[in-house]
Each structure stands twice: as structure tokens, then as C-alpha cells.
Amino acid sequence: MFDSLNFPYPSKRVPIYAKKGMIATSNPLASQIGVDILKKGGNAVDAAVAVAASLTVLEPTSNGIGGDAFAIVYKDGKIYGLNASGYAPRNLTVEKLKSKGYEKIPAHSWESVTVPGAPAAWATLSKEFGELPLEALLEPAIDYANEGFPVSPVTAKSWKNAFNLYKKELKEEISKAWFDVFAPEGRAPGVGEIWSSKLHAQTLESIAESSANSFYNGKLAEKIVEFSNKTGGYISKEDLEDYEPIWVEPLSVNYRGYDVWELPPNGQGIIVLMALNILKEFHFQCKEYSESYHKQIEALKLAFADGLKYITDINNMKVKIEDLLSEEYGNKRRKLIGKEALLPEAGDPYSGGTVYFATADEYGNMVSYIQSNYMGFGSGIVIPDTGISLQNRGVSFSLNEEDNNCLKPLKRPYHTIIPGFLTKDGNAIGPFGVMGGYMQPQGHLQFLMNFIDFNLNPQAALDAPRWQWIKEKEIIVEKAFPTYILETLENKGHKIKVSLNSSEFGRGQFIYRNDEGVLIGGTEPRADSNIACF
Numbered sequence: 001m002f003d004s005l006n007f008p009y010p011s012k013r014v015p016i017y018a019k020k021g022m023i024a025t026s027n028p029l030a031s032q033i034g035v036d037i038l039k040k041g042g043n044a045v046d047a048a049v050a051v052a053a054s055l056t057v058l059e060p061t062s063n064g065i066g067g068d069a070f071a072i073v074y075k076d077g078k079i080y081g082l083n084a085s086g087y088a089p090r091n092l093t094v095e096k097l098k099s100k101g102y103e104k105i106p107a108h109s110w111e112s113v114t115v116p117g118a119p120a121a122w123a124t125l126s127k128e129f130g131e132l133p134l135e136a137l138l139e140p141a142i143d144y145a146n147e148g149f150p151v152s153p154v155t156a157k158s159w160k161n162a163f164n165l166y167k168k169e170l171k172e173e174i175s176k177a178w179f180d181v182f183a184p185e186g187r188a189p190g191v192g193e194i195w196s197s198k199l200h201a202q203t204l205e206s207i208a209e210s211s212a213n214s215f216y217n218g219k220l221a222e223k224i225v226e227f228s229n230k231t232g233g234y235i236s237k238e239d240l241e242d243y244e245p246i247w248v249e250p251l252s253v254n255y256r257g258y259d260v261w262e263l264p265p266n267g268q269g270i271i272v273l274m275a276l277n278i279l280k281e282f283h284f285q286c287k288e289y290s291e292s293y294h295k296q297i298e299a300l301k302l303a304f305a306d307g308l309k310y311i312t313d314i315n316n317m318k319v320k321i322e323d324l325l326s327e328e329y330g331n332k333r334r335k336l337i338g339k340e341a342l343l344p345e346a347g348d349p350y351s352g353g354t355v356y357f358a359t360a361d362e363y364g365n366m367v368s369y370i371q372s373n374y375m376g377f378g379s380g381i382v383i384p385d386t387g388i389s390l391q392n393r394g395v396s397f398s399l400n401e402e403d404n405n406c407l408k409p410l411k412r413p414y415h416t417i418i419p420g421f422l423t424k425d426g427n428a429i430g431p432f433g434v435m436g437g438y439m440q441p442q443g444h445l446q447f448l449m450n451f452i453d454f455n456l457n458p459q460a461a462l463d464a465p466r467w468q469w470i471k472e473k474e475i476i477v478e479k480a481f482p483t484y485i486l487e488t489l490e491n492k493g494h495k496i497k498v499s500l501n502s503s504e505f506g507r508g509q510f511i512y513r514n515d516e517g518v519l520i521g522g523t524e525p526r527a528d529s530n531i532a533c534f
Helices: 028-039 044-058 094-099 118-129 134-147 153-169 173-182 198-210 213-217 219-230 237-241 269-279 289-310 327-334 437-452 458-463 483-491
Strands: 016-018 021-025 068-075 078-084 246-248 251-255 258-262 355-361 366-372 420-424 427-435 467-471 474-478 495-499 507-513 519-523 530-533
Touching (some): 016 021, 016 530, 021 044, 021 507, 028 134, 028 530, 044 068, 044 118, 044 134, 044 198, 044 355, 068 420, 068 427, 078 118, 118 198, 153 173, 198 213, 198 219, 213 219, 213 237, 251 269, 258 269, 269 327, 289 467, 366 420, 366 427, 437 458, 437 467, 437 507, 458 519, 519 530
Parallel strands (some): 474 495
Antiparallel strands (some): 016 519, 021 355, 068 078, 068 366, 078 246, 251 258, 355 366, 427 507, 467 474, 507 519
């Protein structure tokens, strides 16, 4: 089925095969929770909700109860998109921030906090598609929060890095609750050390019992608003009461017979689709990997230039999505790719710290889900007596009123987290994703080309070394890249730097369902990732 023999760095790992259910996550305990839910009669959506809630406890370095979420759901032969990202508070304006002397939004502050969407995502998915009650889905997360769990290696490393950063930068009283919850011993927990949080457990219980109503219109909401008012925040009672996730129509382009699905803006998934539209007319030969990478990088740069200029809350976009994804515009951008690296500029279509996981059940239902606080733990603000760590997604807003992504009250910012999904001939292939800030569309593109163009199996497609475009002609690559490929790219004008930090290249998962209904999973070698199945 797959052939990686001609690939310059074949994987030594093999994919996982199963029949009845499969969960691929960045944490082994979370993967097992998903399988346990399936065995109790839950479906892939139930498993996704349970895993999402558990990861706020098991991997708080990457997401939390106060973060955002997006999901693509394949249920009963239909595909659905959920945007559970939050908007800017009513009281947060450009004028107010400029009057305080800000030229950009600081990362670790109330100014960067948008309304959290993750709890609403869990309740909405459970109500719409779930088989089990929300209380049953959040029970494993509550148990781990109460009883504690041994911290895994990659999470421990991220925790230590965050602690060192916050200890240096967060000096105000507003940050005291973060240290109380996440560094109760005056340091980050080490590898294998047991960490627990009764506050997380109590908050998750409240969310489960109220179907998240307590978070937006109850006791938890009151605590969030009270702390906001006390410490100079912006979130109001009305901001929380009025929040709802939105169901959206996923976008797709056809690439070599596969339909690649991403969610529409305010997420950056459209960058993946624009890059594929540019690449689809190129024909890559088996041994021309250097040329393939050159074209991948150039297509991605062009797509990113457009994305960074145009992507914002879909209600505020100044261009039409269908124009950005048109064949005509893809052809126009493709003509800009030559033999040398270019400096990317946005075109004009009108002229001439995140967790990702995938779930699948035996009935054909599948979920591609991503959840984040942004920048690790997020803003560094934790609501006292709750364990709720608030995201800092608002840092993506611009304070330049000429920019599409300029801050406005009740506006959703440019969002980096994106779930992906593959279908072919109307049938589900499976969920995929690669987390990691602006690496995400780059990781999606590289994974898709490894799987589709180079015919790698799900595990090999994730194992292959990755590159990341930084800016202009600057590219960082993993050390496994063969020297001859790097030399060829440098000769084409790319400025290459080899990075030894694997965390810079994202963390992905993929579940593939073949024609016989067998589930074939690949998981990320750069994290504490695991596939649980039966």
C-alpha cells in the first residue's frame, strides 16, 4: 500500500493497526481515556470531548480550561466544523490600549486575554453528537486532577521552561495564582513526579454538572469577572454570557484526488489550501526531493503572505475566500515560483504552547480536534480558586487600524490552531493535524505531501524531518535532512539553519481508515505521543 523505499530518510517506526477504535494524542494517559470511553459505548465525539478535558490536566503546558478549540467532525457520512475560539472583550479597544502607551499587545497580561471557548466546545460537541452524558466524559479528567499523575518527559521540559520564563517576567500579584497552582513547590514538577490540582477537579466538576453553563453564566463566570475587575482586566459578565461556539462550513481543495479539509478564517487553515492550489500543477519525481522542497517552501511563503495580510474574523475579511482559493488565483501565484528563493509578498486576488489529537470509532465516525492556551500556559493569569489558566490569544491582534486583523471589541483574532481532515471520492480517509503556532500550516503541508506525493505510511509521513519558514528567505530545518538537499536549497538562495530543537517543528497525529475499514495510525515522535486502540 505504501512505499517509502526511495525516500531519503525512511522511518524505522511502523504505524499502528486496529479495527474497532483508535485514539492518537500527545499523552499516553489521554489516549487510554479515549479508548476507555469508546469501550463504554461512547463514539468518536465522546472520546474527543473526554480527551480534550483530560489534556487540560495532563498537559497544562499546552492548553487549559481557559483556552480555545476547533474541531472537524465526520459523523454519519457528513463533515462538520466547529469554531470555539473566543472574541475580544467589549471593553478592549485600540484607543484604550494606545492611551496606556501600548504599541502592541503584551503577551502576559489582561490585554491579551480573549473569551475562552474550550468549555463551550465540549458541551456543544457532547450535546450535538455524543452518546454519553458530559459528566461521564469529564470524569477521567476530574479523577486525574484529584489523584494526580506522573508528569511525562516532554511536558516536564516545557513546564520547566515556562516556570523559568514566568519567574523572570511575571512579578505582579496578578500572577500569584499561576505559581500557586502550577509550581506549588516553588518549581516546575519533574519527570515522573506526581502533580495534582483539586482546583482543576472542582472546576471540571462544575463544568460537567452544568454543561459548561457555570463557566459562562454561573459561579465560575462570577469568579472570572470578579478577578478581572479587581486586577485591571477587561472581561465582563456580558462577554461570557453572550459567548457561543459557531458551526462553520469546512473549506476544501482537491489535491491529486484527495479532498483536503480545513476550517475557514479566523483560523489559518486556508493557508494550507492556498499552498496546495499552487503546488497541484507541479509533478514531483521520486528522486527530485530538493526541487520538491524548494517548491513547497516557495508555495508556502506565497500562501503565508496572503494569509498574514487577509486572515482575521471572517465577518471582517476584506477579500472573498472563494477568490483566494480559485484556480485562477492559484495559477497566478504559481507563476511567481522560479529557480531561486523569492521574497514573499501578498497578492491581490481581485486583480488579473497547543494540543492536537484524532479519534475514530468502529462506526466510521472521526474527529480532528485542536485546543490551545497559546504560548504554552497562555497569559500567565490564573483565576484564583479555580485552576483556570487564561489564554493569551489576543496577542495576535494588531493595533494598526489599517490592518485587517486590527483589534475590535467582540472580534475574533487571527488564530493559529487548525484541525485538518482528508476525504477521497466522498469517503473519509481520516483526521490529521500538526500543532505548533505558525508551524501548523507548514506541518500540514509537509505531512500531506509526504502521505500523498511520496506515498509514505501514516507513521513515516509524521516521522520525516521537517522544515519551517521563519521570514523572508530564512528556513530552519531538522538535523536529519541530508546534506545534499540542504546544499541544493542554499544554492537556490534559501538561508538555511539547522535546528537541534525538535519542539520548533510541531507535533502531529493521523488516523487513516482504509477501504476495508481498518484504522492505521501514526503519532508524533517529537512528543510524549501515543496511540491507544482496540
